[in-house]
Amino acid sequence: MSHDINPAAASTSAPVNVVICWHMHQPQYQDQFSRHFHLPWTYLHAIKDYVDMAAVVEQVPQSRVVVNFTPVLLDQIEDYIQQFDRFFKLGEPFCDEVLKSLAAPAIGPTDSLRMAIVRQCVRANESRLVKRFEPFNELVQLARQAIAKPHYLSYLDEQYFFDLLVWYHLVWMGETVRMENETIQRLLRKARGFTHTDRRELLGVIDQLLRTIVPRYRHLAESGQMELSVTPDKHPILPLLLDFRCALEAMPNAPLPRHSEYPGGKTRAEDHLRRGIATFQRHFGFKPVGCWPSEGALSQDTLKLIQHSGFHWTATGAGVLGNSRHANQAKDICIHHPFKFDSIPLTCFFRDDNLSDLIGFTYSGWNEDDAVNNLVHHIENIRNACNFNPHTVVPIILDGENCWEYYANNGVTFLKTLYSKLVSNPHIRLTTFREYLKSKPHPTVMKKLVAGSWVYGTLSTWIGDHAKNQAWDLLCQAKIDFDRVMAEGQLAPEVAERAREQLAICEGSDWFWWFGDYNPAESVADFDRLYRTHLKNLYRFLGEPAPAALEDVISRGGGAAENDGVMRRGQG
Numbered sequence: 001m002s003h004d005i006n007p008a009a010a011s012t013s014a015p016v017n018v019v020i021c022w023h024m025h026q027p028q029y030q031d032q033f034s035r036h037f038h039l040p041w042t043y044l045h046a047i048k049d050y051v052d053m054a055a056v057v058e059q060v061p062q063s064r065v066v067v068n069f070t071p072v073l074l075d076q077i078e079d080y081i082q083q084f085d086r087f088f089k090l091g092e093p094f095c096d097e098v099l100k101s102l103a104a105p106a107i108g109p110t111d112s113l114r115m116a117i118v119r120q121c122v123r124a125n126e127s128r129l130v131k132r133f134e135p136f137n138e139l140v141q142l143a144r145q146a147i148a149k150p151h152y153l154s155y156l157d158e159q160y161f162f163d164l165l166v167w168y169h170l171v172w173m174g175e176t177v178r179m180e181n182e183t184i185q186r187l188l189r190k191a192r193g194f195t196h197t198d199r200r201e202l203l204g205v206i207d208q209l210l211r212t213i214v215p216r217y218r219h220l221a222e223s224g225q226m227e228l229s230v231t232p233d234k235h236p237i238l239p240l241l242l243d244f245r246c247a248l249e250a251m252p253n254a255p256l257p258r259h260s261e262y263p264g265g266k267t268r269a270e271d272h273l274r275r276g277i278a279t280f281q282r283h284f285g286f287k288p289v290g291c292w293p294s295e296g297a298l299s300q301d302t303l304k305l306i307q308h309s310g311f312h313w314t315a316t317g318a319g320v321l322g323n324s325r326h327a328n329q330a331k332d333i334c335i336h337h338p339f340k341f342d343s344i345p346l347t348c349f350f351r352d353d354n355l356s357d358l359i360g361f362t363y364s365g366w367n368e369d370d371a372v373n374n375l376v377h378h379i380e381n382i383r384n385a386c387n388f389n390p391h392t393v394v395p396i397i398l399d400g401e402n403c404w405e406y407y408a409n410n411g412v413t414f415l416k417t418l419y420s421k422l423v424s425n426p427h428i429r430l431t432t433f434r435e436y437l438k439s440k441p442h443p444t445v446m447k448k449l450v451a452g453s454w455v456y457g458t459l460s461t462w463i464g465d466h467a468k469n470q471a472w473d474l475l476c477q478a479k480i481d482f483d484r485v486m487a488e489g490q491l492a493p494e495v496a497e498r499a500r501e502q503l504a505i506c507e508g509s510d511w512f513w514w515f516g517d518y519n520p521a522e523s524v525a526d527f528d529r530l531y532r533t534h535l536k537n538l539y540r541f542l543g544e545p546a547p548a549a550l551e552d553v554i555s556r557g558g559g560a561a562e563n564d565g566v567m568r569r570g571q572g
Helices: 041-059 071-090 097-103 111-121 126-130 134-148 150-155 158-171 175-180 182-190 196-223 238-242 244-249 265-284 300-308 318-327 353-365 368-385 408-424 433-437 466-488 493-506 510-514 521-542
Strands: 016-024 065-069 226-230 313-316 339-341 347-350 393-399 428-431 444-446
Touching: 016 041, 016 368, 016 433, 041 071, 041 175, 041 196, 041 408, 065 071, 071 196, 071 265, 097 111, 097 158, 097 196, 111 134, 111 150, 111 158, 126 134, 134 150, 134 158, 158 182, 158 196, 175 182, 175 408, 182 196, 196 226, 196 265, 226 265, 226 433, 238 244, 238 265, 238 300, 265 300, 265 493, 313 433, 318 347, 347 393, 347 433, 353 368, 353 393, 368 408, 368 428, 408 428, 466 493, 466 510, 466 521, 493 521, 510 521
Parallel strands: 016 065, 016 393, 016 428, 065 226, 313 347, 339 444
Antiparallel strands: 339 347
16 A cells, blocks of 8 residues: 655645536436436426536636536437427427426316326425425415315416416526526516416527537536546446445345346446447547546446546545445545555545535535535645645535525525635635646555445445345346347347347436335335336337336335435435
8 A cells, every 4th residue: 555645745835636526417217118208307407407507617717626427417408409499390299298388388177287287396495496486485385285185276277387387497497597597587577477478488498508508518628617527328336237246345234136146237337338438429529537437336346347448537435435444454544535446547536425415415504605614614624634735635526416406596606605715715726636637646555445335335225125126136137138139139220229228227326226215205106117117118129028027116215315315425
């Protein structure tokens, strides 16, 4: 083991390197047969969070951040843009039910559609998005009464549903858009009685916002303000594709699926990496040097795979370093440092869980100046504790989407304050992983990385309980059937390719994330149904009958997880 801590050579004037990495991800909500989007979260987060996150970086030109995009998210944004093309040019209806209803000339008396609208349009943060806008709050209260007593739906006229739909999109609009866009400001002032023309103008704003996202981030990357990184294609947990047993490294008593391994998992992992890079290049025009693996899930074999794919850096959570430190019997290991494992020439960074979770879960209830001053104080303490070493690096890595609805003004005031104070502090160098590596820091070298993720340092969020293991067994059987049909060679080439794409969707991490009784029942039901739909569609592409087990619910949830389960803390 070696590292470059040299207090005698360190200067007290050396600033501490801080890297903030925002992870942008939405799983595949689209049914690949019907093209129908089951949930609207991709485009809603696009017009709210992806727009605001770019705008704040633009407003603080000296800021430097890393943004990680998943390929499955980029492809869905592209699909929505194509839907808008078909709508405005050909008059075709949207594949997303919420957009379709917003654009419809009439709602009609169908109770199932009306109930679907009210159920979706109450899904917003109570204090930050509902109560902030009184006209929307009034509409939501009526919606909740209708959900509790469905016969109330017949008392609500068509204008109510259109107003509810318009307001739902107004509150899910980025704060910077509300501040700058004249159409949005006019609709906010109008407040009720929205016409077909109003709704069409709102759709035009959504369309334009979606079209700006990739070019905007690409421009920020080209300017040097932003480093863009990528995740494997459909966001799979690579260590588990490679070896279920690696989960035992951090939780030796965990039960595993009945299948001993995921069939052909290494080939599938390689395919996700290869396709992920190709999708990223198609959208942004260059190859990324960094890979945030899905959920920060790493193992020794995963490190090798990522390195072989041409990446220079990767990252995971502090818990993984803690487990690895014990396995290597290493002492005095500083997390605020780059690492390498064995002879693998890939630099690995470890997330500062405390600082990341402060942003994700704590600061949303604080005054923005107090929150940022507190974070800066923590960073300066790290600088001092690391003896002013010029290669000290503080990786702050977290979800770039889901925490902002818990903040005032969608987090824009907090983020602008954060970037401004970090870049003006002489003791802090806000940078990116790519730029940091140009300083050629000497990494700490350890022999063995213990498999785990950013969540608790283990893989328990995706494997090791009855529901999660059952989901893996269903997927393993589907992969066995997939391999058999492919070996027979009877599928037309285009059908075979769609089957491969569908398999990749089924391998995504999000389905396993939601299984478990600690998650909210409504979200668990959404993802349980969607996972089984994706598996059924795989069998449809294969021309095979789907197993009867896919008709049975895997998990029902029922818990009250923090932040509705969309985010977790790094440490339990």
